[in-house]
Amino acid sequence: MSKIVRFHTTGGPEVLTLEDVEVREPRQGEIRIRTRALGVNRADAMLRSDHPSEFPSGIGWEASGEVDAIGPDVEGFTIGDAVSLIPCFRATDHPIHGEMAIAPASAVVKHPGTLSWEQAAALWGQYLTAYGALIETADLKAGDTVVIPAASSSVGLAAIQIARSVGARPVALTRSSSKRRRLLDEGAEAVVVTGEDDMVTRLNELTDGHGARVIFDPVGGPALADLIGAAAPGGTVILYGALSNEATTLPVLQAIGKSLTIWGYKVFELTTDVERRKAAVDWIADAVARKVLRPVIDTVFPLEDIVGAHRRLESGAQVGKIVVTVPR
Structure with a gap:
């Protein structure tokens, strides 16, 4: 028993x-x-x-x-x-x-x-989710800015670490100012406190007006419109959750005008593919062994x-x- x-x-x-x-x-x-x-x-x-x-x-x-x-x-x-x-x-x-x-x-x-x-x-859950979205899907590179809502979650922190590992600039979003210092300590280049900061203005400041090339969002809801407003032309918006209880609004003309790719992502599309799973596991295990990633x-x-x-x-x-x- x-x-x-x-x-x-x-x-x-x-x-x-x-x-x-x-x-x-x-x-x-x-x-x-x-x-x-x-x-x-x-x-x-x-x-x-x-x-x-x-x-x-x-x-x-x-x-x-x-x-x-x-x-x-x-x-x-x-x-x-x-x-x-x-x-x-x-x-x-x-x-x-x-x-x-x-x-x-x-x-x-x-x-x-x-x-x-x-x-x-x-x-595995957090790093495979972040790896599949940021490395496989978005092809995150050095110098890219990636915006990470719900950044204090396990996947959010994994995304910060993975972004840092390839030389990208992770910008953390959080609802609580009490988490600002901790997120900076965990590797975020900057922290935007939603509800206190003007998200679009702040993200445009952080990117010198170019916008963020990658947005990695588990929330959806009304805030998605602001995230699209802060995205760079030709950028990628990856949706991997729906934490918001409110309806998600998509500003279609803005998304078209910026030629955005909006990608619905779930980790199972990676973990159920034998070859992709092996490549991801090997990548993460190597980064953990080198102490580049740390749960x-x-x-x-x-x-x-x-x-x-x-x-x-x-x-x-x-x-x-x-x-x-x-x-x-």
Whole structure:
């Protein structure tokens, strides 16, 4: 028997429970992992609160731990290997959050040995999302300005680090002036506090009137119009989320006038492609090993307080990744 995070109805963090469940043997192409740490994602909250599912449902995409059992036709792993998980599967098919997890072998990687369990659980979702958007899609280069709304999120911080690694200029957007100093310390070249600063004016000042070549936005809503106003002619706007509860307004004539590329992006388009996934994992692992990239962890919760971890996620107060540790 193993403790697994489950929910029997959609709702807020309080619907999550820890239940004792008998863990099956891994099937063909699967690996069973004794988890040591779990990464909490916005997608977990969306699944828990909004998406219809068969109940009871498990949850979770990211974790680190040790290989406990190996299914038929799986090669390249041995019992006891330290591994972490790439989000490239449906969490309802392979729920990861709990003391034991069974995952497709294609989602399991040996993470850089320099990382703690908590850092490994905070690695792949955020960096793969930022890498796929900024490096693959936008072809971010030295000297480019990239605007990063929700910059204190784990993906936002990953984007700042990746932009810095290629010599680009990351400009962080945040709703809270209390996060300004921290975002500068984490590598942002400048911070624009929405609601206090005039976003378009400030971004035009920072780019000498040229505008930002890349905008990496998980928010949408009315602010998208201002972001398009601050984009450079020929620039790329990448939308990878819809955190705003308000309708998204697209100023079509301005987008056409600037010849903008507006790209809807999801990380699964990268992680479910074998060749692209390998290239991305190799790039990130190398940068981590060289200490160019470093997962930023906001808060660590014990497994028995999984509800608290989700409440922290939904507070919007975090800077970096929320991680849950699993007792041995």
